[in-house]
Amino acid sequence: MARNDNSVNIENQGERYHHGDLRAALIEEGLKRLQAGPAEALSLREIARNVGVSATAVYRHFPDRAALLGALCLVGDERLADAFAAAMARAKPGLDAFSAMGRAYVRFALANPSLFRLMMSAQVGGLDHGRSRGRDMLARGIAEMSGGRTSKAMQDVRQLRAWSMVHGLAMLMLDGLVPADDAIIARVVDAAVL
Amino acid sequence: MARNDNSVNIENQGERYHHGDLRAALIEEGLKRLQAGPAEALSLREIARNVGVSATAVYRHFPDRAALLGALCLVGDERLADAFAAAMARAKPGLDAFSAMGRAYVRFALANPSLFRLMMSAQVGGLDHGRSRGRDMLARGIAEMSGGRTSKAMQDVRQLRAWSMVHGLAMLMLDGLVPADDAIIARVVDAAVL
DNA sequence: CGACTATGTTTACAGTGATAACATGGCAAG
């Protein structure tokens, strides 16, 4: 949720040569544009135009388009982690964990379709965007769920099944292959045996 | 698997004004290019160039780029359906059905990453590419699996869980978030309770 | 044969990501 930690006055600086915090402004505009359309349709020039800056100014802050998308991914990951934290806080401990996390996962995807898809697309410039707070939380939450006296290998399989299920449901709904109905999410995620 | 049902000699016609079957050639070249890179990187001009035809010739056979991609989707769907049919033929009837279909699904995705992603992306020009032989077969196979005396609603939920799981696993592996290991596929898909 | 039509071509335009060379202005050292 953190928005502007840069202490620069964004208003009434239309005439300034130096923007103040162009990097943050570009990211913000990119996120805005990502709410309106897919990541493929996101053009550097349009972002720069909307921010009120020349197209090539972007390259002072990002080596290329992929790097800007990568920055957007990082923001998305923070938000996903926040959503997980909130969901976990509300959930009763124990078996509820998976339901809560799973619902949060799918809902996040539906609420931020382009951003979510971008975050999961991986070939964002080839970088595997290594550690991810969101994925770590998901893994921990699922591990807590399958806590019984099963073997480590079996836990891993269950964990992967769980992630696959929520990820697949999110993708199918995002792509319109399954209606994005909240009741359906609940029925699929709740009481899944795995 | 069907390749050339057009009975036109593709060879030694380098000088012809009319191509013979340009539409098929464009699709074929598109599929080839899709094996080498993602669908976003697929350009009309490059396809036309490789086929040896001017860029705008494409528009005699497809209204726009999205339409060509749509045609590629149709081919992909046929191939997926073929893969399903082969898997079902090999599988013993009954509970094996889901394992066989699930493995075929994920393997198809891994074998044709860009094509699979394209097929599932839906916003291919806005058309929801309505009926799909591949999806129909998947649905029927899964329905056969969850055949017990459970309620219709419960069957639907299980069916959706199954599809979500294999779809999610395929996507996670495609995006490099889970190693694309055949043994992992087997462990996840087999003996899933759902 | 002659016209029609399907299927090509050339030309043109607006938009894109990216590079190179140049301009500005804030800040720190002399």
Next chain:
DNA sequence: CTTGCCATGTTATCACTGTAAACATAGTCG
């Protein structure tokens, strides 16, 4: 205070894209 450095902007340019319009060719059918 002045000087110069350098981060951050700018303009100009290039190769590429999808697409539209106008023109050319050739196979087909009256």
